[in-house]
Amino acid sequence: MTLKKIDVFTNRPIIIPILSSKYSINKIFTEKKEIFKLAKKLKFNVTLIKSHKDLIKINLSNRNIGISYGFGIIFKTEFIKKYKEGIWNVHPGDLPSYRGRHPITAAFLNNEKKIGLSIHIINDKIDQGILLEKYFVKRTYQDDEPSIEKKLFKNFIKHLKKAENNY
Numbered sequence: 193m194t195l196k197k198i199d200v201f202t203n204r205p206i207i208i209p210i211l212s213s214k215y216s217i218n219k220i221f222t223e224k225k226e227i228f229k230l231a232k233k234l235k236f237n238v239t240l241i242k243s244h245k246d247l248i249k250i251n252l253s254n255r256n257i258g259i260s261y262g263f264g265i266i267f268k269t270e271f272i273k274k275y276k277e278g279i280w281n282v283h284p285g286d287l288p289s290y291r292g293r294h295p296i297t298a299a300f301l302n303n304e305k306k307i308g309l310s311i312h313i314i315n316d317k318i319d320q321g322i323l324l325e326k327y328f329v330k331r332t333y334q335d336d337e338p339s340i341e342k343k344l345f346k347n348f349i350k351h352l353k354k355a356e357n358n359y
Contacts, residue, residue, distance in 0.1 A: 202263055204261055205226075207259075208227075208230070208236070210348055212234075219236075220239070222239075247267075257275055257280065259280050260280065279313075283312065286310065287308075287320075305331055307340050310326045312324055329343040
């Protein structure tokens with residue numbers, strides 16, 4: 193399988209230019225007005241979402257795959273099924289050890305020397321779908337969350353390609 197056209201679900205701007213450099217983005221969904229304005233400025237088709245009910249109302253036909261990163265709404269099964277290949281979550285943590293929100297903070301609090309990024313297929317359980325790819329970056333004592341996020345996404349496309357192959 194090769195990702196061609198994707199929908200992106202995000203509240204974090206870092207992923208938009210990375211994904212758009214290699215993939216065609218159908219639509220960006222976000223809960224954040226700042227991301228909405230940024231995506232509009234960059235000429236992306238973008239929708240501001242307030243709840244899962246907003247997602248269900250959207251007519252999505254012929255959609256292959258969604259990529260989610262830093263999106264706050266939990267996807268329900270009826271919505272996930274609108275995507276032929278599902279929705280893949282980019283989770284900045286070592287799954288299954290660091291599920292849920294703020295996994296980088298949790299890894300810092302546990303004094304981890306390496307921080308993981310996991311790519312998995314979303315299912316009806318939070319951060320428990322089929323794992324497609326996982327990799328780690330080294331943490332130094334000078335690192336903070338933004339610097340770790342930057343490190344995690346430095347070679348992200350290479351790892352997304354591995355996830356595609358593993359799919």
